[in-house]
Amino acid sequence: MVSKGFSDEYLIFHHEMIGFLDILSLIFLRRKLTSYKFVEASNATSLKFNNVRADWVSALILLLQKFLGFIKKPLKFTGIAVEYLLNLVSINGGIWSLIKNLATFSVKWPTPNSKEYRSFIGHIDGRTELHRSVPVSIYFQLADPEIGLNEDINHTDLFAMAAKLAYENEAYIREVVTESWKMNFVAYFDCWNESLQAKTTQAFMFTDKLLNTPLIIIAFRGTQPFDADDWSTDIDLSFLSLGKMGNVHAGFLHALGFKSSPTKRSTELEDQTQDLVRPLAYNTIRDSLKAQLLVHQNAKIIITGHSLGGALAVLFPALLEYNQETTLLNSMQAVFTFGQPRVGDETFAKYMESTAWLNYNRMVYRFDIVPRIPPDYSPISLFKHFGNCYYYDGWYKFEKMEDVPNPNYLDLTFWPTMYANAWGDLIKGTQMGKTHGEEYKEGFVSIMFRAFGLIIPGVASHSPRDYVNAARLGQTSYNKL
Structure with a gap:
């Protein structure tokens, strides 16, 4: 995928190899982590983790991954x-x-894959029209006056809607972009994940105009509610090193095209001839972006995504930085994510914050479970967020902060509050049409999804619907953040 190899540091948890006795051993015997048969580590990582023993966090994560594999x-x-x-x-x-x-x-x-066929996410929130208002994105410093994007478009809503739309099939996406948004559909990407041996990475690209567009937007598809592999990837503790850039979540690298080798785990993201049957996301989207910039030389790039799609939106430009794709990086306007999981460790976070091109913004709605995973628990799970965090409460008032109030989902002290939040969101959902107007009225599927939050707290807060609502109704007491 790229021209140079990774550092020889990696730590891979093979949850498919774990057994019940292994789980008990993790909890009670707490042997050295790298001594387990389902843990694969480089020599350098083994030395670093030489005195690190298994803990309840790793045991719980692996047990959840085993369960997800079973169902x-x-x-x-x-x-x-x-x-x-x-x-x-x-x-x-x-x-x-x-x-x-x-x-x-x-x-x-x-007919599946037709322009009328919607995903489960599309039934939670079937809105397709953009919200035209004074853009809340002025708070996020995204409204560059030199971009020339239509000023009556709420830019943040456009990014949230694109992140939501990425869950749909190509025909549906094309119809919405061209007919509802009156914009230019460029491409749909359906890409191969070598680790999972399937096409699991989807994204699409569009521009504001056919000619002389000010903006090129890429939206990655996020965690699908009924895809166990997606959820297992979100919580995975495995990492690979990008050298001086730090350690990065292995599952997200696989999604962008990292090709595992059965004989060489320290392997490379190799630059290779594209396989038209099994295209790799990083190569394909990178090449498409380069082609677009030849046509729209002054265009800026926005990358967005919800959930797992948000993680890929962060990691894609990080790989551009790793490969010194200067032309693309110089055209990067911002990364804007919704309910995004953690992507890398503290070294990765600091490196990304030090890059001159980065304008990184992530939105978190209330007690959304996904921004709080993988957990940040020393010494095994060391994933960190970075960039600007905009935290929304239940009434879509937001505040800029370094991180959300309860950063780790596994912190049980917050669970009573999360359950109370689930009840509040459920009641609010039944009244949104009355309190905010017809476009905010929620149907049966959305209400039932909110009710699921009473079983697993934090899941209902992950709905793209709340992120679209936040983009449209968001308020702050600050004039500029």
């Missing part, structure tokens, strides 16, 4: 069935119309 197939098929049924109802005009059509043998059957 992977049933969860996937449940997701397919749920999405199809939701589309069957919506394409027929609602449950009562569907019953009528069934009775009259005139049912409309949904």
Whole structure:
């Protein structure tokens, strides 16, 4: 993928190899971490972790990953069935119309991957129109007067909507970008993950205009609710080293095209001829960006994403920096993420904050679970956030801070508050249409998703719907942050 290799430091947890006795050993025997058969480490990392013993955090994470692997197939098929049924109802005009059509043998059957077919996320929030108002992005210093982007567009809403839209299929995305937004659809990327042996990384690119566009936007698809691999990646503790840039989450590197080698784990992100059947995300998107900048020489680049997509939005320009892609970096306007997990360690965070091109902003809604994972617990899990954090409360008032009030999801002292938050969000969701207008009215699927937060606190706060609401309703007492 790139022209030079990684440092020979890495730590990989093979959760698929772990057994029940291993979990008990992690908790009670607490042997040296690198002595376990499911832990793969370089010589350099083994020396650093020589005196580090297993702890309850690593045991819990590995147990969760093992469980996610166990339910992977049933969860996937449940997701397919749920999405199809939701589309069957919506394409027929609602449950009562569907019953009528069934009775009259005139049912409309949904076609997956068509422009009418929505994902589960799309049924939580089906809004496609952009919000045109005084942009809240003035608080995030994103409204560069020299960009020339339409001033009546709420820029933050555009990025949040793009991050949400990335969950959809190519035909649906193209339809929304061209017909609803009246913008220029450039490309859809469906890329290969060598580690998972599947196309698991999706993104799309669009511009404000066909000619002389001021802005090129890339949106990465995030964590899919019914994809166990996505959730397992989010919580994974494995890392690879980028040398002086620090350690980076291995799962996110795999998603961008890192190719594992069965004989050489310290391996490389190799520059290679693109496989049209199995394209790698970093190479493909990088080359597409270069082609766009040849056409739009003065354009600026925005990268966005929700959840796992936010992590990829952060890591993609980091790899550009690693490979010294100066032209692309000089055109980078900002990275803007929503509910993004941690990507690297403290060294990585400090390095990224020191780069001149970085304008990095992340939005966190209330008790969203994903920005609080992977956990930041010494000595094994050392992942850190960086950049500007904008924390939103339940009524979409936000404050700029270094990190959210309860940075680690595993801190049980916050769980009573998280459960109270889940009740508050559920009640609020049923009233949004009355208090804020028709465009904020929530349907059955959104309300049921909020109710799920009563079972696992923090999950419902991860909904892209709340991030779109935050972009549209966000208020602060500060004139400029």
